[in-house]
Amino acid sequence: MSTVSRGFKGRREPPSVELPPGQYLVEDFPVLSAGPTPDIDLAHWELVITSETDTQRRWDWDGFRALPTEPVTVDLHCVTHWSKLQTSWEGVSLDTLLEGLATSAGFALVTSYGGYTTNLPLEDLTGHKAWIAFGYDGQELEPEHGGPARLLVPHLYLWKSAKWVRWIQLGDQDEPGFWEGLGYHNYGDPWREQRFWGD
Numbered sequence: 001m002s003t004v005s006r007g008f009k010g011r012r013e014p015p016s017v018e019l020p021p022g023q024y025l026v027e028d029f030p031v032l033s034a035g036p037t038p039d040i041d042l043a044h045w046e047l048v049i050t051s052e053t054d055t056q057r058r059w060d061w062d063g064f065r066a067l068p069t070e071p072v073t074v075d076l077h078c079v080t081h082w083s084k085l086q087t088s089w090e091g092v093s094l095d096t097l098l099e100g101l102a103t104s105a106g107f108a109l110v111t112s113y114g115g116y117t118t119n120l121p122l123e124d125l126t127g128h129k130a131w132i133a134f135g136y137d138g139q140e141l142e143p144e145h146g147g148p149a150r151l152l153v154p155h156l157y158l159w160k161s162a163k164w165v166r167w168i169q170l171g172d173q174d175e176p177g178f179w180e181g182l183g184y185h186n187y188g189d190p191w192r193e194q195r196f197w198g199d
């Protein structure tokens, strides 16, 4: 048994954080983009959700920003092995955006300005697990990190969190997105280390 004296300041406990397998901590916020940062004019920005029956919901920037928002503090895990803990965002919950939408779709395909896509089961967007984030660390979300608005799905590897999100297409068929089509895992749970196809 060890004794700890209250006044002793010479030693610190190691951080008691549990990271998903194969991950290391970063303090900075790396930027990972498969292409250039798109130039998005808020006057023409839109967010669209379509369902398998072609029901459509569409928000312009003012309409989107009039929706109820919430602060979100979450850990981020990138498939390239970095994790960043306790990041603070401001966003609109997907539960808010999807509220009352009649759909029996099982899947969502997300498309960004610039053409990036990623897919996930619809149930991973609902139940307080996903947001469209427009604020980071008390500021407007910077363009390189997905501003004006990005998807944030922190329980999956960060490639699922599409930056510059534009369109969420709900459907009965699962369609691989950009990285999923190049061999990344279709689901991407960091705690099960689902990095690549076959993991």
Ligand SMILES: Nc1nc2c(c(=O)[nH]1)N[C@H]1C(S)=C(S)[C@@H](COP(=O)(O)O)O[C@H]1N2
Pocket (backbone or CB within 6 Å): 029, 030, 031, 032, 033, 034, 035, 078, 079, 112, 113, 114, 116, 144, 145, 146, 158, 159, 160, 161, 162, 163, 164
């Ligand atoms: N539109 C778009 N979204 C994207 C990407 C991208 O290239 N384009 N990269 C993904 C990947 S692989 C990661 S790790 C995260 C990186 O987010 P960050 O640049 O804010 O760290 O964004 C994801 N979302």
Ligand SMILES: [Mo]
Pocket (backbone or CB within 6 Å): 032, 078, 079, 080, 158, 159
């Ligand atoms: Mo990534």
